[in-house]
Amino acid sequence: MAVETKIGASAPPMSIRDWTLLVLLGAIWGGSFFFARIAVAEIAPLALVMFRVSIAAAVLQLWLLLRGPSFRLAFPLAGSFFVMATLNNIIPFSLIFLGQTELGAGLASVLNATTPFWTAILANMLTQDEKLSAAKITGILFGIAGTAVMIGPGLIAGLGGPIWAKFALIGASISYGFAFIFARRFRGVPPPVVATGQLTASTVVMIPLVLLVHGPAGLFAASFEVWSAVIALAVLATAFAYILYFRIIASAGATNASLVTxxxxxxxxLLGTLFLGERLEVFEIAGMALIGLGLVTIDGRLFAAAPKPFGRSHVNRM
Structure with missing residues (x-):
């Protein structure tokens, strides 16, 4: 019988399994941009958020009903799930959509990639087992720089825009940072239940909000192609992805999990290159190399395994 990983345990170093789950989650959330690009052409952003979280919540509720564990485990933590939904879905989604009305996608991506930086600072302030280290900060800065290089001309073209829009994107990243930290308190709750609780709480908030803003008329008026993208966004990039997300937080800690951004x-x-025929540019490859260097620096094992300089080894033997 499989043993569920529990949220809130002390965070050990990243294992190969943790890194594998992190890369898989990054690939899934990278693909979500493709699905969202299709869906937002016919569905208003707030309505898209509602459909995304509500369909994902329904899928996970059905999963728990058929496979377990029981969703009753979430009932004593109902208030905490509404806080988690606010920090991890409602606030950041709203701020990102608001900011992107004025900012280019390149700048928005770089500002979103600052999430590990804010998470590391918050974790250092609010936790006992995720303190800042030189390797962690250096690696995060390499990663942010790599994201900026990888976006390249798109970033330069989008550097303009009002300051409030940039603060909106930074605010979303800080909200995600608080969400990573807050997720640690779901002690003894299996990750599928945590994911279901968060998305169910988000649904309870988003449905009346969307009905208030848009009304019921025309909410379901979209093409088959768009609804296919919405289903993929909800089932793969939300329901399944958030189970991975909470598993990574449980086993690797908030700061390490935030590296997914x-x-x-x-x-x-990479997905655009493989499936949409987009050309991979040299600056994109250089940016990916910098991100890879940042992740290797944070992991630390490669540098730890490197041979020590002769002079240092000789001194240590004296």
Whole structure:
């Protein structure tokens, strides 16, 4: 019988399994940009958020009903799930959509990639087992720089725009940082239940909000292609992805889990190259190399395994 990983345990170093799950999550969330690009052409952003979280919540509720564990485990933590939904879905989604009305996608991606930086600072302030280290900060800065290089001309073209829009994107990243930290408190709750609780709470908030803003008329008036993209966004990039997300937080900690925001833009570009026939540019390859260097620096094992200089070894033997 499989043992569920629990949220809130002390965070050990990243294992190969953790890195594999992180890369898989980054690939899935990178693909979500493709599905969202199709869906937002016919569905208003707030309505798209509602459909995304509500369909994902329904899928996970059905999964728990058929396979377990029981969703009753979430009932004593109902208030915490509404806080988690606010920090991880409602606030950041709203701020990102608001900011992107004025900012280019390149600048928005770089500002979103600062999430690990804010998470590391918050974790250092609010937790006992995820303190800042030189390797962690250096790696995160490499990753942010790599994202900026990888976006390239798109970033330069989008550097303009009002300051409030840039603060909106930064605010979304900080909200995600708080969400990574807050997720640690779901002690003893299996990750599928945490994912279901968060998305169910988001649904309870989003349905009346969308009905208030848009009304019921025309909410379901979209093409088959768009609804296919919505289903993929909800089932793969939300329901399944959030189970991975909470598993990574449980086993690797908030700061390590937040590194997924560095992998997402790299994944989006690679998927565009593989499936949309987009050309991979030299600056994109250089940016990916910098992100890879940042992740290796954070992991630390490659540098730890490197041979020590002769002079240092000789001194240590004296």
């Amino acid at each position: 560095l992998i997402v833009p790299m994944s989006a570009i």
